[in-house]
């Protein structure tokens with residue numbers, strides 16, 4: 001027994017040394033960041049204990065919390081685990097759960113916060129502040145389909161966290177999010193041929209997830225943010241299969257803007273932005289290079305520091321680390337340069353108050369359009 005223990009320990013020390021040297025040499029590799037802890041923290045076998053339901057792990061009394069049973073035998077539905085707190089990260093046993101619906105005044109995680117739509121955080125309720133997902137129980141009141149989608153639109157106006165009408169996981173008939181949380185890969189996501197090795201479980205999307213300590217899941221500042229994958233040209237509309245694949249709907253160019261484009265096609269494709277990747281455009285381009293000359297060359301002022309107010313995407317694959325600098329002539333504009341993904345405190349789900357951005361001012365658009 002003792003020998004085995006020491007052998008195991010030596011193997012462990014050897015492996016640690018190899019991993020440490022990978023860090024030091026900067027060779028890219030992905031981190032395995034699976035959840036830990038007792039099964040019962042997250043699962044219920046029959047959804048019954050002493051004849052009471054066990055579903056919904058979080059604080060009770062919230063409107064969206066059903067009574068279960070849930071897919072994959074979990075104690076909550078998606079918001080039952082990801083929308084339970086007053087803080088942006090909640091601890092459950094030995095696992096931390098990133099929160100997408102909360103009232104934490106210290107900030108939101110990178111995707112934004114669905115609480116702005118219902119007004120439980122921010123300047124007041126508005127459907128224009130985000131994606132009215134079915135799970136928040138508040139139907140979209142203005143739009144009747146995703147702007148820019150194929151017509152006649154067969155997509156539901158109120159989308160879901162996952163499944164065929166959703167964003168995370170496999171987007172195909174009968175699919176639920178499964179086999180994913182226990183295999184989650186962090187850091188460089190350069191494969192994206194499975195949900196668990198795709199960026200934030202967005203099937204097909206590549207990128208680099210911020211794993212630095214207390215900044216995990218956040219776009220905090222130039223040194224602590226996710227890195228998004230982009231391309232130097234958007235998808236071209238060559239037919240249905242740029243989105244519909246045998247594995248379900250996914251962005252076949254693997255970029256974050258291509259992902260948004262699966263539902264908002266016209267706003268992303270080459271045809272939609274005006275026919276090619278050079279000025280003049282007819283819609284604001286995404287997946288085109290930030291020119292290395294003119295006003296773009298001084299992105300965010302001297303030193304071109306990365307701005308979490310108007311972030312860019314990178315075209316390297318894999319993206320090996322977080323960089324604090326933007327390189328005009330190389331990096332690309334993306335949907336998330338201007339928008340949040342879930343919801344923000346501003347109309348059109350923008351990162352900033354567009355009505356406050358004016359010529360000669362600062363912030364927002366002017367971080368890239370520096371001479372306006």
Ligand code: HEC
Pocket residue numbers: 033034035041042043074075076077078079080081082095096097098161162168177181184185199200201209
């Ligand atoms: C029983 C609780 C629980 C339920 C239910 C649950 N999650 Fe999670 N989720 C977690 C935990 C814990 C993590 C953190 C994993 C980690 O640290 O890598 C997580 C992480 C995530 C992440 C971030 C992964 C990353 O890249 O870091 C996404 C996206 C996500 N969940 C989506 C969902 C969706 C969509 C649903 C509903 C279909 C769902 N989750 C249901 C507990 C849960």
Ligand code: HEC
Pocket residue numbers: 035036037038039040041042043071072074092095177178179180181182
């Ligand atoms: C921190 C929360 C958490 C803990 C702890 C946890 N699970 Fe899970 N598990 C989930 C979530 C969330 C899902 C559903 C979504 C998914 O598969 O991504 C899941 C899915 C599963 C699945 C079905 C899909 C798959 O991955 O194969 C099995 C089986 C499973 N868990 C078994 C277990 C067992 C056994 C334990 C204890 C040893 C355990 N889980 C502990 C959160 C947890």
Ligand code: HEC
Pocket residue numbers: 150154155156164165166239240241242243244249261262263265
């Ligand atoms: C830009 C990406 C994109 C393109 C291109 C595209 N679709 Fe879709 N399609 C979607 C999305 C996203 C949905 C929504 C799934 C849902 O909510 O049911 C969808 C839904 C559908 C549905 C409803 C059934 C289902 O699978 O959800 C049909 C049918 C469909 N599309 C047919 C087509 C056909 C035919 C073409 C080519 C003429 C096409 N689509 C091109 C993205 C696309």
Ligand code: HEC
Pocket residue numbers: 127128129130131132133140143145146147155156157158159165166167256259260261262263264335336339340341348349350
């Ligand atoms: C699964 C389909 C789907 C995907 C993927 C998707 N959207 Fe949407 N989007 C919708 C639908 C449906 C609406 C209209 C309903 C709503 O706003 O709740 C919408 C609305 C919007 C709005 C307007 C909000 C409002 O209510 O006025 C913005 C902005 C937006 N999406 C941006 C994005 C961005 C950025 C991404 C990528 C991070 C994205 N969308 C990905 C389906 C999608």
Ligand code: HEC
Pocket residue numbers: 277278279280281282284285288289290291310311312332333334337338354364365366367368369
């Ligand atoms: C992340 C950087 C970035 C941000 C933020 C940004 N833009 Fe742009 N914008 C670009 C790039 C790159 C181009 C294309 C330049 C080229 O190729 O000539 C562009 C082009 C334009 C054009 C010219 C289109 C043409 O035909 O040449 C206008 C107008 C414009 N942007 C307005 C805005 C406004 C308004 C905002 C804020 C709502 C904004 N942009 C935010 C990067 C950005």
Ligand code: HEC
Pocket residue numbers: 146147257260261264267268284285286333334335336337338339348350354
């Ligand atoms: C340069 C900043 C910028 C970029 C990049 C950008 N948007 Fe927008 N978006 C806006 C602004 C500003 C509005 C407000 C309406 C307008 O000016 O057309 C808007 C509005 C929207 C709307 C709501 C339209 C409606 O009818 O209510 C959707 C949906 C949307 N954007 C999706 C996207 C998607 C998807 C991408 C990437 C393919 C994207 N946006 C890239 C700035 C941007």
